[in-house]
Amino acid sequence: MIRFGPWSTTLGLAAGFGALVAFLLWRAPGNRAAHRLLAALLLVAVLRLMPYVLGFAGAYDAWPWLSFAPFQLGLAIGPLLYLYLLRLATPALPPRWGWHLLPAALELAYLLGAFALPLGRKMAWNNHVHEPWIAPLLDVAGAVSLAAYLVLAVQLRRRYLQWLREHVSDQDARRQPWIGTTLAALGLWLLVSTGFDLYSSVVDKLNYYDRFPQYLAFSAIVLWLGLEGWRYAGHPFVQMATAVVAPPAIPAPAPSAATRDWHATAANWRAQIRDQGWWRQPGLTLADVARHLGTNENYVSRAFNLGTGQNFNAVINAMRVEAVQSRMLADHGAELLTLALDCGFSSKASFNRVFRAxxxxxPSAWRAAHITKISAMAPFEATSPGPRT
Structure with a gap:
C-alpha cells in the first residue's frame, strides 16, 4: 500500500519544487545553454531524492520492479556544475564538452540495463554483486568526480573574477555572488554525502531510515539552488571574450615593450577616453574601449598597465571619481547618488566602494571636509589687501 507520510511528503515537496524550477529554467530566455545545464543539474538532484520519496511511501514494497530505476546519477553532478559555470562565464562551451558527461552516461546505461532484468535476476544481482561491489564503487567515484569538478570550478571562478577586475569598470558586475552560492551548495552536498557514507562504512552501518537526515539536507540544498537559480536566471553575466578582432582598417600594432613609449600611448588614450566621455558609460568594458580606439584588448590593457601602473578598471574609475569630486565642489547641495549615476557608476554601493578606495x-565625508576647507579660506580671500600704489 502506498502511503505518503511526513517523511516522504517533506522530501516529495522539495523534489516537486526542484522539478518545477528545472522546467521553468529549461524554457527561460536569455542564456539558454546555461539555464538548461542548471535545469539538468537540478533534475539530477531531484532524482537523487526520489528513491527515498518513494521508499518512505512504501512504493518499493508494493512495486519491487522499481529497483535499479535510474534515480541516482552521482557522476553527472560534477560535470554539470562545471559546464554550467563555464557557460555563464564564457560565450560558448569548448569543443567536445560532451566527453565530460561520458561517465554519467555509462552509469545511466548500467542502471537501465539492471532495471530491465527480470525481477528474480535483478534481486540476485543486487544482493551478490551490486550492493557489495558496484554500489560502493559508484559512491566513491561520484564523490571523487564532484570533488575534482569543484576544484576546477573554483579555479574557473578565480580566473573569471580576475578577468572582470581587469576588463570591467562596474564594481557590481565583478561581484557575481551566484557563482559562489552554487559552489557552496554543491560543496555542502559533497560534505553531507561523504560524511554519511564514511560513518556508514567506518562506524556503524546506516539503514534506509538512518539516511533520512542526509536526504533532508539534500532537500534543503535543492530548495536553495532552485530559489537562487531562478532569482539569478535573468542576471546579466559579463562573459570572458575568447578573442576581440580589431577593425580591419586599423590593425592592432604589436611593437616590443622595449621600443614603445607606453607612457605616451597610455596618456594619449586616457585623453581620448576623457574627451569622448566614454567613462560615463555604466558597465564600460575593456572590449568597448578597444573597439572605440580601433585596436584590441590586450594592447589597451598592456598600455595602461605599463604606462600608468594601473589596470583598465582603476583608470576608468579614477576618471569617474575625479568628475564626481569636481561636481561636488561646484554644487554643494547636489544629490550624491545623482552625481554618481551621471558619472558612470551603476549603483550607490559601487560608487561608495570605489570612491572610498x-x-x-x-563621498559625504570628503565633501564635508572640502566644503569646510573652502569656507575657512573664504574670509582670507575676501579681506586680502589690494595691490600697492
Missing amino acids: QAGAS
Whole structure:
C-alpha cells in the first residue's frame, strides 16, 4: 500500500519544487545553454531524492520492479556544475564538452540495463554483486568526480573574477555572488554525502531510515539552488571574450615593450577616453574601449598597465571619481547618488566602494571636509589687501 507520510511528503515537496524550477529554467530566455545545464543539474538532484520519496511511501514494497530505476546519477553532478559555470562565464562551451558527461552516461546505461532484468535476476544481482561491489564503487567515484569538478570550478571562478577586475569598470558586475552560492551548495552536498557514507562504512552501518537526515539536507540544498537559480536566471553575466578582432582598417600594432613609449600611448588614450566621455558609460568594458580606439584588448590593457601602473578598471574609475569630486565642489547641495549615476557608476554601493578606495574617505565625508576647507579660506580671500600704489 502506498502511503505518503511526513517523511516522504517533506522530501516529495522539495523534489516537486526542484522539478518545477528545472522546467521553468529549461524554457527561460536569455542564456539558454546555461539555464538548461542548471535545469539538468537540478533534475539530477531531484532524482537523487526520489528513491527515498518513494521508499518512505512504501512504493518499493508494493512495486519491487522499481529497483535499479535510474534515480541516482552521482557522476553527472560534477560535470554539470562545471559546464554550467563555464557557460555563464564564457560565450560558448569548448569543443567536445560532451566527453565530460561520458561517465554519467555509462552509469545511466548500467542502471537501465539492471532495471530491465527480470525481477528474480535483478534481486540476485543486487544482493551478490551490486550492493557489495558496484554500489560502493559508484559512491566513491561520484564523490571523487564532484570533488575534482569543484576544484576546477573554483579555479574557473578565480580566473573569471580576475578577468572582470581587469576588463570591467562596474564594481557590481565583478561581484557575481551566484557563482559562489552554487559552489557552496554543491560543496555542502559533497560534505553531507561523504560524511554519511564514511560513518556508514567506518562506524556503524546506516539503514534506509538512518539516511533520512542526509536526504533532508539534500532537500534543503535543492530548495536553495532552485530559489537562487531562478532569482539569478535573468542576471546579466559579463562573459570572458575568447578573442576581440580589431577593425580591419586599423590593425592592432604589436611593437616590443622595449621600443614603445607606453607612457605616451597610455596618456594619449586616457585623453581620448576623457574627451569622448566614454567613462560615463555604466558597465564600460575593456572590449568597448578597444573597439572605440580601433585596436584590441590586450594592447589597451598592456598600455595602461605599463604606462600608468594601473589596470583598465582603476583608470576608468579614477576618471569617474575625479568628475564626481569636481561636481561636488561646484554644487554643494547636489544629490550624491545623482552625481554618481551621471558619472558612470551603476549603483550607490559601487560608487561608495570605489570612491572610498580612491579618495580615502566616504563621498559625504570628503565633501564635508572640502566644503569646510573652502569656507575657512573664504574670509582670507575676501579681506586680502589690494595691490600697492
